[in-house]
Amino acid sequence: MVVAKLAELPAGQAVIDAVGNDASVWLVGGAVRDLMLDRTPTEIDLVVEGPLDELLERLGGEARRFERFGTATVLLGEVRVDLASARTETYAQPGALPEVAPADLENDLRRRDFSVNAIAVRISDGELKADPAALADLEQGTLRVLTQHSFLDDPTRLWRCARYSTRLGFNVDPQTKSLAAAATAGAISGERIGDELRLALREPQPTAVFAAVEELNPAALPEGFCPAPQGLDEALELLGDEGRSELLTLAACCKGVELDLLTRWLDYLGFSADERDLVAIGSRWVTAAPLRNAQTPAQIAAAASGAPIEAVALCGGDNARRWLEQLRFVELEIGGDDLLAAGAQPGPAIGAGLSYALELTLNGEISGAQKQLEAALKRCGEAAQ
Numbered sequence: 280m281v282v283a284k285l286a287e288l289p290a291g292q293a294v295i296d297a298v299g300n301d302a303s304v305w306l307v308g309g310a311v312r313d314l315m316l317d318r319t320p321t322e323i324d325l326v327v328e329g330p331l332d333e334l335l336e337r338l339g340g341e342a343r344r345f346e347r348f349g350t351a352t353v354l355l356g357e358v359r360v361d362l363a364s365a366r367t368e369t370y371a372q373p374g375a376l377p378e379v380a381p382a383d384l385e386n387d388l389r390r391r392d393f394s395v396n397a398i399a400v401r402i403s404d405g406e407l408k409a410d411p412a413a414l415a416d417l418e419q420g421t422l423r424v425l426t427q428h429s430f431l432d433d434p435t436r437l438w439r440c441a442r443y444s445t446r447l448g449f450n451v452d453p454q455t456k457s458l459a460a461a462a463t464a465g466a467i468s469g470e471r472i473g474d475e476l477r478l479a480l481r482e483p484q485p486t487a488v489f490a491a492v493e494e495l496n497p498a499a500l501p502e503g504f505c506p507a508p509q510g511l512d513e514a515l516e517l518l519g520d521e522g523r524s525e526l527l528t529l530a531a532c533c534k535g536v537e538l539d540l541l542t543r544w545l546d547y548l549g550f551s552a553d554e555r556d557l558v559a560i561g562s563r564w565v566t567a568a569p570l571r572n573a574q575t576p577a578q579i580a581a582a583a584s585g586a587p588i589e590a591v592a593l594c595g596g597d598n599a600r601r602w603l604e605q606l607r608f609v610e611l612e613i614g615g616d617d618l619l620a621a622g623a624q625p626g627p628a629i630g631a632g633l634s635y636a637l638e639l640t641l642n643g644e645i646s647g648a649q650k651q652l653e654a655a656l657k658r659c660g661e662a663a664q
């Protein structure tokens with residue numbers, strides 16, 4: 280049944296053909312889970328009991344290999360196929376990257392995060408192997424870790440738990456909940472948590488994932504973080520397809536996080552300086568009054584120009600809408616050269632003249648190059664006196 284569903288996925292039949300009657304290749308993890316739930320997997324995960332070389336050759340496509348972990352990724356058209364040699368993982372210290380050693384499939388399944396991800400189907404004949412709780416958990420919609428130390432081994436699993444429970448609508452088993460509540464970040468790198476945060480932001484309901492993280496273990500989020508910020512839907516609608524909606528969402532959730540703590544947290548998570556600044560500015564802009572209080576288009580422009588569009592969208596309200604939909608596209612038809620050509624003296628008065636002409640244009644008092652030039656020259660002359 281699972282192999283038949285695999286055949287219907289883009290690149291699914293190509294994978295089945297490449298495997299042929301090789302009994303060492305298993306479909307595993309999220310791909311099996313999603314196919315059994317009649318969902319479309321985001322990628323195809325394969326485990327090979329043995330080396331990857333032959334299968335990689337038969338698959339063709341562009342492969343990237345990660346020797347340390349015995350894994351590889353192949354792109355077949357748009358579809359990502361992840362391959363791994365069956366392995367065990369041991370953690371030198373909680374949260375560290377694992378030491379890996381070759382193993383059989385049963386042991387490979389035991390190292391995994393949740394029972395519903397510990398299911399494998401052999402591609403050549405459809406044989407199924409799974410953690411003993413896996414099929415019932417899949418049926419009942421339960422997320423259950425496989426060992427007591429699962430979250431200590433790999434603290435990113437807290438975030439994975441929140442993502443899966445939100446996306447799949449699954450409940451977290453009570454014992455798993457208490458293990459999650461006791462988990463700490465251990466020696467995990469901030470970048471790995473940052474990767475999880477980014478994945479959460481790409482989910483259809485990122486704020487629901489944050490709420491799930493908070494419920495599982497509030498210490499995983501900085502003090503003041505709000506998973507259900509007011510005005511977020513309006514801000515996302517205002518932003519539309521432009522800009523960084525995921526950073527806007529994060530900024531909205533971080534309104535209550537003290538600025539110094541927020542920037543340190545974003546640095547720790549491996550956000551770039553540009554991303555960090557955008558989130559920081561966006562999160563503060565929510566309380567900025569000048570845009571909301573602006574009475575004229577020129578005042579709206581004075582309040583909003585120079586700010587990232589995400590920050591303006593977060594401000595919300597009619598003025599933000601007017602700026603984003605209309606006013607930010609208003610431009611002068613003249614430039615400094617036109618003023619110089621018309622006899623104005625070089626210097627700061629040129630800038631003052633152009634600003635004045637733009638103000639009048641925004642307010643609808645003048646339009647067209649000629650009127651703009653006249654207004655700018657007049658102000659230029661005044662400013663130069």
Ligand code: CTP
Nearest residue numbers: 308309310321324390391392393396397433435
């Ligand atoms: N896995 C794990 N612990 C982790 C990461 C991954 O046990 N910290 C295992 C799980 O069995 C998972 C598989 O590796 O199913 C593949 O990882 P990934 O692609 O991240 O998980 P998917 O379940 O495929 O996630 P998604 O549906 O979000 O792509």
